[in-house]
Amino acid sequence: MATTIVPRPELEEKSFDSTLASAHTTMIFSEVLSLAVDSFRASKARFLLTMLGMVIGSASIILVVTVGLTGKQYALDTISSLGPNKIEMQYSGGSIIGPDNTTTPDYMTREDMQAVVDSVPGIVAYSPMLEDHHPISVGGGITKDTMLLGVSPQYRQVRGLVVLAGRFFDEQDAGAHAKVAVLNKPLAVKLFGSAQAAVDKNITIQGIPLTVIGVFQESIDTYGTSEINDQTILIPYEVARYFTGTDNIKEIFFKMADSTMVGPGAKQITALIQSRHRPNSVYHAETLIGILSTMKKVADDLTWVLVIVAAITLVVGGVGIMNSMLANIQSRTHEIGIRKALGATRREIRLQFLTEAVFLSLAGGVLGTILGLGIPISVGLLTPYKIPVGWPAAPIALATSVIVGVIFGTVPANRAARLNPVDTLKYE
DSSP, X not given: OOOOOOOOHHHHHHHHHHHHHHHHOSOOHHHHHHHHHHHHHHTHXXXXXXXXXXXXXXXXHHHHHHHHXXXXXXXXXXXXXXXXXXXXXXXXXXXXXXXXXXXXXXXXXXXXXXXXXXXXXXXXXXXXXXXXXXXXXXXXXXXXXXXXXXXXXXXXXXXTEEEEEEOOOOHHHHHTTOOEEEEEHHHHHHHHSSHHHHTTOEEEETTEEEEEEEEEEESSOOTTOSSOOTTEEEEEHHHHHHHHOOOOBSEEEEEESSGGGHHHHHHHHHHHHHHTSOTTOEEEEEOSHHHXXXXXXXXHHHXXXXXXXXXXXXHHHHHHHHHHHHHHHHHTHHHHHHHHHTTOOHHHHHHHHHHHHHHHHHHHHHHHHHHHHHHHHHHHHHSSOXXXXXXXXXXXXXXXXXXXXXXXXXXXXXXXXXXXXXXXXXXX
């Protein structure tokens, strides 16, 4: 009895594909890329609309990073302008026990300040500060509370103050104990109408006349976070002792030559002052180093969160690419059948359509990256504003575009590869 062998279609197709693949491996990638370009040229309008989502998404990532860098730089510049090189030594507590169990606050002294200046390298300016509060007459029988700060002439450099009218007192004024004052701008306007009008006028505090020689303001608005307020009057430290009746210092300001010296300098200054006082006395060095570090971290974290949000736009663009490729495959079913009839393998069909998807995604990513980089660069060239460009985001946007193309192009490519050659040739 003769035995009839019936071939299994799936094994026959698999054997045919394997034999063909061993004969010529696969299509040259340049041919696959050429087919993708030809497909793009045949349906330019559809593919351009499909790419639009990738263009917007890639540009969004670049612009989000640019905005994040701009905001970070602005915030850091603002904080830095308060004095990144400044160390503010503060007396925080502790006392000296005297006769009859009386206690006296263990304040810092000018000798402490001089010892620091002589021992700690890198100090370019310094100033003690005495604080007192007194009412002065603003006219019409009305008085206003003011804050009197006794400081050295170097205080202007330490705090970065801007003199709007007149001048700041100098070492000669301090040495001569000259009874001069420099007013904060809001107080000068309140008392005399303008900054210029306040110069050479006299104010009286506790019966002591002071000549106004200048008007100042802070270089930036500190929103009440500094020791200076709108009612501040600056006078020489030597004169302030007339009002406070003491030489004890609660705060001393030091300005270092470089911000990198602030951390080590603060430790040295604290240790030195602590060694000159009782062990239970507490002195604290206040700097902006911690604030700057925290601000940098917050800005970086916020930028990355915004980048992730912007990347969602790329996912939406990827969905658009997948839908377009599925429609493209349906319209090219007959073409796929002819290619399979001529010997194209599933791998070649899959590679062709996956390449088209990646081509669309990457082309949109490149255009979006150019757009995202071009906007801040143009602003920097055409305006006086210098905006930091989000260069680090460019490779991220391009890499994400390729990944999106691969992910969302896989389903259409697999569907095209699985089409039955017989059915595709009969498709109209």
